[in-house]
Amino acid sequence: MKKIVIGLLLISMVLLSNAVVQARPIAQGTVHIVQPGDTMFSIARRYGVDVTALARANNILNPNHIYVGQRLVVPSGNAAPPAVGNIYVVKAGDTLYSIARYYGTTAWAIAQANGLYNLNHIYIGQRLQIPGAAPAATPRPTTVAPPSTSTAWQGEYYVGKELAGSPLFVRNDAAVNFQWGQRSPDTRLNTDQFSVRWTRTINFQGGLYRFTVTADDGARIWVDGVLALDAWGLQPGSKQEVDITLTAGSHLVVIDYFEDTGAAAIQFSFKRLGAAPVPTATPSVTFTPTPGSSSTPGATDGAWLGEYFGNRDLSGTPTVTRMDSFIGFEWNQAAPMDGIPSDGFSARWTRKLWLYEDNYAFCARADDGVRVTVNGQRIIDEWHGSPGYPNYCVEVEMLKGTHTLQVEYYEDGGNALIYVWWERR
16 A cells, blocks of 8 residues: 555656646747737847747747737847857848858758748848858859840859759850750859749830740740740750740840750740731630640749839839849838839739649738739738738638739838748648
């Protein structure tokens, strides 16, 4: 009997000890109770701490997922990740991919070291812990100015096949006509696993034109933001053609290319076939992807066509049209570009996006107004001033295939900021 009593006492002591341990707070610091309208970013800014430190202190993996009434421990001071490796402070124009390339690591490794959930969303001033050794003493990639005339192609050269992140370098190419073979386009780039985007504004006479591209490996042609020819796949120097009716005047032509392994080559040309065909009951020209090319994610996934207006109402003809790899800008008090004012401007971005059949969260963060439309249905409509940088997220059930996304934005006054991203649930 005595042994049973002693055993029960020991069990009670263990249970009491565990209860004491579990009652300990996650971290020392102020406790904030989440209120309606709060975001991790606004809470971090309110207490003067880093959002990554706030997420770590509360074991939060996704900073977009907090709820009203949640108790958050706010660490004291502007806590940064533990100094295991290097600490990098994000600057304007940085992406997780460009930072990873600079330090010779991967975007996923940096994300894991910092508890990041969305690889497309980092912000200026954010402190990132970089795992591993310090970078080699080499200069960061630099870019050259875009061509001042439409006689040259602006070529953006990327590490990897997906045109992801920031280009390693930018240069002007007289023509898209290259036979690199087993060589690299440039000493700064590998012989395999690279991609290029060429952009040029061309003045056309008007009429029916034939665009021709021969590539080893993948290539795509965009005309005014519309996918005109899709040959985004592995192929040994295959020739592809598409006929397009163009109005007289300037049109934006973009050529995407990737090299996998082996020989590398691409040639692009166009010629006028004659006057535009007479319209019939059905369109005489359709922008149809190459059969089978859209069977994998990314086959019709391209850059955003950005239209920038010198007013806040998206009215009239855009002042500037260009291709943007992603929507992630913090212009602050500056103008987005020459010809656009620092206040009272607007922008519209449009793209195609391949998705699996699943639920996706589409999110936007803006100062000021933002609207997001998916397949013609507006899912985010926050067309108002919002100086607090709020996050807006809407979950949508998507079917497998290619979808059309459109984002509209306006800046009223003060700081200017816009981020758009999506996550598979």
